[in-house]
Amino acid sequence: MSQSELIKTLKLRAELLATARSFFAQRSVLEVETPVLGASAVTDPNIQSFVVADENKPPRYLQSSPEFFMKRLLVNGAPDIYQITKAFRQAEAGARHNPEFTLIEWYRRQFDLAQISQETAELVQQLLLIREISLPIQRISYRAACQQMLGLDLIEQSLQSLIQLATKQGLVAADKLPRAALYDFIFDQAVVARLPQDVIHIVEYYPAEQASLAQLSQTDAQLAERFEIFAGGFELANGFLELRDADEQRQRFQQDLQIRSEQGLPMVAIDETFIAALRQGLPACAGVALGLDRVHLIVAQVDSLDQLLPFSWSAL
Amino acid sequence: MAGYNTNEFRSGLKIMLDGDPYTIVENILVKPGKGQAFSRVKIRNLKTGRVVDKTFKSGDSVDAADVMEVDMQYLYADGEDWHFMDQTTFEQHAANKTAVGDAALWLKEQDICVVTLYNGAPLSIQPPNFVELKIVETDPGLKGDTATGGIKPAYLETGAMVRVPLFVDQGESIRIDTRSGEYVSRAKES
Numbered sequence: 358m359s360q361s362e363l364i365k366t367l368k369l370r371a372e373l374l375a376t377a378r379s380f381f382a383q384r385s386v387l388e389v390e391t392p393v394l395g396a397s398a399v400t401d402p403n404i405q406s407f408v409v410a411d412e413n414k415p416p417r418y419l420q421s422s423p424e425f426f427m428k429r430l431l432v433n434g435a436p437d438i439y440q441i442t443k444a445f446r447q448a449e450a451g452a453r454h455n456p457e458f459t460l461i462e463w464y465r466r467q468f469d470l471a472q473i474s475q476e477t478a479e480l481v482q483q484l485l486l487i488r489e490i491s492l493p494i495q496r497i498s499y500r501a502a503c504q505q506m507l508g509l510d511l512i513e514q515s516l517q518s519l520i521q522l523a524t525k526q527g528l529v530a531a532d533k534l535p536r537a538a539l540y541d542f543i544f545d546q547a548v549v550a551r552l553p554q555d556v557i558h559i560v561e562y563y564p565a566e567q568a569s570l571a572q573l574s575q576t577d578a579q580l581a582e583r584f585e586i587f588a589g590g591f592e593l594a595n596g597f598l599e600l601r602d603a604d605e606q607r608q609r610f611q612q613d614l615q616i617r618s619e620q621g622l623p624m625v626a627i628d629e630t631f632i633a634a635l636r637q638g639l640p641a642c643a644g645v646a647l648g649l650d651r652v653h654l655i656v657a658q659v660d661s662l663d664q665l666l667p668f669s670w671s672a673l
Numbered sequence: 674m675a676g677y678n679t680n681e682f683r684s685g686l687k688i689m690l691d692g693d694p695y696t697i698v699e700n701i702l703v704k705p706g707k708g709q710a711f712s713r714v715k716i717r718n719l720k721t722g723r724v725v726d727k728t729f730k731s732g733d734s735v736d737a738a739d740v741m742e743v744d745m746q747y748l749y750a751d752g753e754d755w756h757f758m759d760q761t762t763f764e765q766h767a768a769n770k771t772a773v774g775d776a777a778l779w780l781k782e783q784d785i786c787v788v789t790l791y792n793g794a795p796l797s798i799q800p801p802n803f804v805e806l807k808i809v810e811t812d813p814g815l816k817g818d819t820a821t822g823g824i825k826p827a828y829l830e831t832g833a834m835v836r837v838p839l840f841v842d843q844g845e846s847i848r849i850d851t852r853s854g855e856y857v858s859r860a861k862e863s
Contacts, residue, residue, distance in 0.1 A: 403708055448680060448731075449710070451702035527727045528711075529690070534730060538709035542728060545703055545711075569707045585706075595706045620732070646706065 358667065366665055369657055372487050373649060377441060377461055380480050386437045386463055391426030393419060393443060397628035400613035401569070402620060405447035407456075418625075419445035422646060423462050424570065425631040428599070431464055431642060432634040439463035441649070452661040453591060455650060455670050464644040470598045473643035474559045474584040477594050481557050481586060481652060488656050492588060496559040499544075499580075506548045511540060512564050512579055519543065537566040549587055558587040570606070571597035586647070589655040596645030603635035675737040679712040679729050687719070687740040690727070694719045694738035694791050703728070719789060719796055738791065745788045747780050755780060757788050757795070768795035776800045778833035779851040800851045805860040806830055807846045811837065827856075 358366070381388065398406035398418040407419040420426070423442050430438060444460045461480075465473055478494040485492055503511045514522070519539040523531040526546045531539065552558050561584040565573055568581035582598035600606055610627045617624055653665055663669045677686060682700040689695070695716040704710035710731035717724045719740060729735070745757035745766065754767040755777065766788065772795045773780070779800040780786070787799040811827035827837040827847070835849055837856045846860035 401707065403704075403710060449702065449704055451704075454702055454704060527725070529727055529729050529735075530733060534709070538730065541705055541708040542711060545705065546728070567708065592705055648706070 358664075363667060366657065366667065369487070370653060373484055373653060373656065374441065376484055376487055377480065377649070380483055381439045381463065384437075384476075386439045386465070387435070389427070389430060389435065389438045389440050390442070391423045391430070391440065393445075395420050395426070397425070397631070398625040400610045400617070400625055400627060402613055402616040402622055405623065406625070407445050407447055421446050422460065424644070424646070425628055427462060427464055427644070428639055429631065429634045431466070432637050432639050437463070437465050450670050452663075453651065453654065455662050455666065457670070459649040460646045461649055462644065462646040464599070464642050466640050466642045468643040470561060470582045470584055470596075470643060473596050473598075473645055474561055474586070477586055477596060477645050477647060478557050478559050480647065481588060481593060484652050485588075485656055488658075490656060492555055492557050494557045494559065496561065498562045499560055499564065500562065502548050502552070502560055503544070506551045507543075511543060535566075536564070540564055540567060549592070550590070552587055552590070554588070554590045556588065560585050560587060568600075568609075569597065570600050572600050591651060592648075593651050594645055594647040596643065598643045599639065601635060601639045601641070603632050606635055607632050676734040677737055678734050679731050682712050682714060682729075687738040688716070689736040689738045690716070694740050694796070696740070698724060702731075704731070719791065722797075739793075740796070741790045743788050743790060744785055747782060747784050747786055749782060750777075750780070755798070757786065757798075760785070766790070766795050768798055772796055773798050776851075778831055778854075779804050779806070779849070780831060781806060802851060803848055803857065804851055805846050805848050806833070808837070808841065808843050811841070811843050813842070
């Protein structure tokens, strides 16, 4: 990176951070900090945490998201909160991935999925305006997006036809994957890739298999109260109407561990402090995580994080 | 057989898929924030040359293809096979018509080619990027006509046909870019 490129990227980053902070200040959302080194790691089999040694004490984990700590703040009475923090995930390195990355994550009490997704899209819109990139917001359901781009409703397909569809799209050994992974592949390959890039898309109501930490829909048990934001051809944010049921949450964590054990992935312990907090009572809320580096890519109009980060992962 | 995990994928790696050897042209990580990670690759079939898009689940393994690219000197053709010699081991290899393919048009004895060996046998031949070959037949040249920009067909000692400027004569050697099959210049007198 030349000196002028370096100064450009540093200044743009500072503007992105300042704009995000003023966005939340205007809406009276409180900025908070939570530990980056936690005592637990997520169970999600698709996310591998970095383990950090601590002399002869139990290891600590670099947090892959501030979600559990922020929810514990909410349980303890915090108002609407946001944080801009580094998050860490092993083995995620590529043009649009860095194992250490910056998330803007926030929680809004009493918000529903429509409100949190609209607010997220508006923040993205404001961040893009820093360089006069003005994109409209469009809302579409996961089902409708599939119908539009694929001509069929993915959620209604049998496992066998999902496997056939994925194989046709070039997935090797598709028959060994569960529904959720097949959805991930087909949706990325056939839907996200075809979404117009000059629109901020809110895609909402994901299949129940991909609920993650979201509540299932009250009206349709096949769907989860989860949304994602896409612009510029890739994923920018992921949000939920947050699951508050401690037992269901524990069950989902246990399913994660089952998959981890089947796939020979590192085993981790369930974060019992988080489960205990849910038992105490998480207020009704919606939350979202927005990848700041991804937004930075679009605003800077470059293709790869190497062109953006002063210290790229492959050349530290 | 040795295998590779998707996290070892990089361009140039040789893998087996559905019984054919492939080389990885490009490898991209695809990973939703919440969800399965994949390696999306462009791979070239080393038998057919066709490039296809495939996706592997991250963490999956594939067999390695026993493929090597070796510099070899082209020796001669015997009507059926083309014979090459490894420059370091002096071992000779016979490549059949399928392996040689269109490269036959540019093979000149003693030139150094890249021979791709699959399970020890030639799979494909890559001629040098530039070769010098003699014109065995073309219309008479127009003396001094170096300006009009006209072209005519010329037949080379290997049987290849290339389009050459009008001023180039039968019996002359010319330099050709084998990747495009186009005339570059008259050969330098040696």
